[in-house]
Amino acid sequence: MMLTEKPVIAFLDELASSAPAPGGGSVAALSGALGAALISMVCNLTVGKEKYADVQEDIKVLLAQSESLRKELVELLESDVQVYTEVSKAMKMPRATDEEKAARTVAMQQALQAATGVPMRVAEACVKIMDLCRPTAEKGNVNAVSDVGVAVLMAEAGLRSAALNVLINLRTIKDEAFVAENRAKLDTLLEGKPAMRDEIYDLVVEKL
């Protein structure tokens, strides 16, 4: 059964347990998906409203983007569990002989590199959701502006949660070029985002 097909309460129970998945990586993707869903909600509360006739086309573009990001993040939530399972499998490979040790190391390193790609894509998607928040706060239904504030908080928390999951993998990856490239990518994604989150939060509070 897919993780997102489980009831919310069961998802929380499994998260709280010592079972290997879901974990913080899944929560990062879910947090982003919640942010995207809230942007979609605000857009859906704006579409077709006479008061917002001038921005209908802009809102439809924002809605298409948020729905595409929401779909992507749900897929990444499921992928996170799969790549984590591969890391666990590699970790359990035998290491009695030198050959076994070498094979295990290769499998571990491959699995860790693959596992790093998922939270990196979550981080990228969360940044894209943050980019939708200001135009949605400015053009969307003002009665739902607090929901844009929640969206930016969830997207930024998703971004930094994903960053932690990239960093924990990089700690064990031996390919220095891979590590350097991914660190640089992460730094670019994170740059200025806490300030952006607070600016949008303040804009929302002003409009309340």
Added chain:
Amino acid sequence: MMLTEKPVIAFLDELASSAPAPGGGSVAALSGALGAALISMVCNLTVGKEKYADVQEDIKVLLAQSESLRKELVELLESDVQVYTEVSKAMKMPRATDEEKAARTVAMQQALQAATGVPMRVAEACVKIMDLCRPTAEKGNVNAVSDVGVAVLMAEAGLRSAALNVLINLRTIKDEAFVAENRAKLDTLLEGKPAMRDEIYDLVVEKL
């Protein structure tokens, strides 16, 4: 059907729709519940481990607190929908005569005051989860320390999301004493929390 009994994917679909609930208030409670569940997970990965023999009693206390907060936040998630429904009902009351208008105003004000209590309790619970994060990062299984980082991000995002939902209600509440009291309570809850979140995040990154 309770909201938390729905599959994660259905919860996200309903959130994204223009339906009145769930909305940002539910996401605030869910964000806090995700944070609490991650603290529980880290504690569950520490309980019974010989390497952490010295901190078993502390971890059990942290686990009991995080589980109690998780339960409370799931209940608050459901309550948020109920109190919001009462506000919607009051809003739809007839207002053809002066008597009807007066009755509607009384019902609206009562429903709004009740609806403010729920996100305020969510905010309080999120602060309590933030308080569990530093001891869990310091004493819990270091292999899961990134999950404490995700927990503090989710708890703080839940706190500020709840704050937005308190503020949007206060905007329409006419009882000045109630508004002043709730604003003061909220300010106290929010004070220093972004700095606390960043300190714990940095502590986690150091331990990665």
